[in-house]
Amino acid sequence: MNTEPQKQPAVKLEHVTKKFGSKTVIDDLSFEIYGGEVFGFLGPNGAGKTTTIRMIVGLMRMTKGNIFIQGHSVKSEFKQAMRQVGAIVENPEMYKFLTGYQNLVHYARMIPGISKERIMEVVKLVDLEDRIHEKVKKYSLGMRQRLGVAQALLHHPSVLILDEPTNGLDPQGIHDLRNYLHELSRKEGVAVVVSSHLLSEMQLMCDRIGIIKKGKLIGVETVSDFMGEGEGKVRFTVDDGQSAAQIVKQKLSLDAASIESDAIELAIEHEKIPVVVDTLVVSQVKIYGVVSVTQSLEDRFLEVTGGKSVG
Numbered sequence: 001m002n003t004e005p006q007k008q009p010a011v012k013l014e015h016v017t018k019k020f021g022s023k024t025v026i027d028d029l030s031f032e033i034y035g036g037e038v039f040g041f042l043g044p045n046g047a048g049k050t051t052t053i054r055m056i057v058g059l060m061r062m063t064k065g066n067i068f069i070q071g072h073s074v075k076s077e078f079k080q081a082m083r084q085v086g087a088i089v090e091n092p093e094m095y096k097f098l099t100g101y102q103n104l105v106h107y108a109r110m111i112p113g114i115s116k117e118r119i120m121e122v123v124k125l126v127d128l129e130d131r132i133h134e135k136v137k138k139y140s141l142g143m144r145q146r147l148g149v150a151q152a153l154l155h156h157p158s159v160l161i162l163d164e165p166t167n168g169l170d171p172q173g174i175h176d177l178r179n180y181l182h183e184l185s186r187k188e189g190v191a192v193v194v195s196s197h198l199l200s201e202m203q204l205m206c207d208r209i210g211i212i213k214k215g216k217l218i219g220v221e222t223v224s225d226f227m228g229e230g231e232g233k234v235r236f237t238v239d240d241g242q243s244a245a246q247i248v249k250q251k252l253s254l255d256a257a258s259i260e261s262d263a264i265e266l267a268i269e270h271e272k273i274p275v276v277v278d279t280l281v282v283s284q285v286k287i288y289g290v291v292s293v294t295q296s297l298e299d300r301f302l303e304v305t306g307g308k309s310v311g
């Protein structure tokens with residue numbers, strides 16, 4: 001018997017479907033997101049990321065299925081569910097002529113029980129202490145983004161959702177955002193959900209990613225599993241790709257992942273490389289090079305979505 005306590009998902013989607021008229025935009029999505037992780041929502045343009053996020057944060061009704069936030073149904077316990085959620089879906093409204101601090105105080109008035117201490121706590125979390133008393137009109141885009149996150153965190157949400165948070169940020173801004181989202185998930189146990197088409201950023205920022213295409217879930221995987229770590233492809237440059245592929249098939253029962261006139265690629269572990277080299281040499285295939293081909297998240301993304309890169 002498994003005596004491990006079952007961890008409750010922070011966000012759980014159950015057969016979520018969204019139709020606009022007769023058009024199905026989200027098709028039977030089911031997956032779970034946990035506290036303490038940064039979850040990336042990845043998909044080509046128009047795949048349905050924003051629509052899904054809008055349903056999670058209660059800005060849009062679903063046609064079928066249900067969403068639970070910390071066990072509370074968005075349909076039947078809307079208030080309890082939303083109390084757990086902090087989100088930036090559209091650009092957060094900020095008063096540019098007020099300071100960052102004044103903006104937070106103004107916003108905090110709308111939420112019962114937010115203390116001055118809590119305001120300074122979130123300011124510290126997003127690393128804005130030095131500049132919080134300056135007017136927002138003097139802030140960079142990255143600082144405004146951080147102020148938005150501070151605002152979204154004021155009421156102690158256990159789920160933080162950011163739609164395309166890296167949009168418009170420079171590399172330093174993206175780097176900082178990545179660091180503090182990571183800290184937030186680790187230190188505060190917050191479930192952080194981000195959507196993006198910046199694949200390289202997702203690779204660095206997220207623990208797990210869910211990929212959707214045309215409203216359907218293609219897969220949910222850890223970034224390392226997604227990239228197929230430990231089982232990379234190895235490229236053998238040879239004099240005759242076709243016959244090399246035949247030889248490894250016949251003698252080693254290996255199917256080549258790709259065959260070109262002067263190369264084959266095999267999905268094999270590191271230890272198998274000498275075996276393949278020996279077999280090819282014995283069979284009088286000339287080998288000109290052997291390299292490990294590590295796949296970027298982008299390559300893999302294009303492979304599974306069969307689509308074009310976006311961005």
Ligand SMILES: Nc1ncnc2c1ncn2[C@@H]1O[C@H](COP(=O)(O)OP(=O)(O)OP(=O)(O)O)[C@@H](O)[C@H]1O
Pocket residue numbers: 020025043044045046047048049050051052197
């Ligand atoms: N209000 C609406 N009425 C009709 N169709 C809509 C509506 N909102 C979104 N759609 C359609 O739903 C699909 C998914 O759109 P969505 O904005 O969720 O995609 P996305 O993955 O966020 O794309 P992007 O990366 O371009 O923001 C698109 O085909 C879009 O045209």
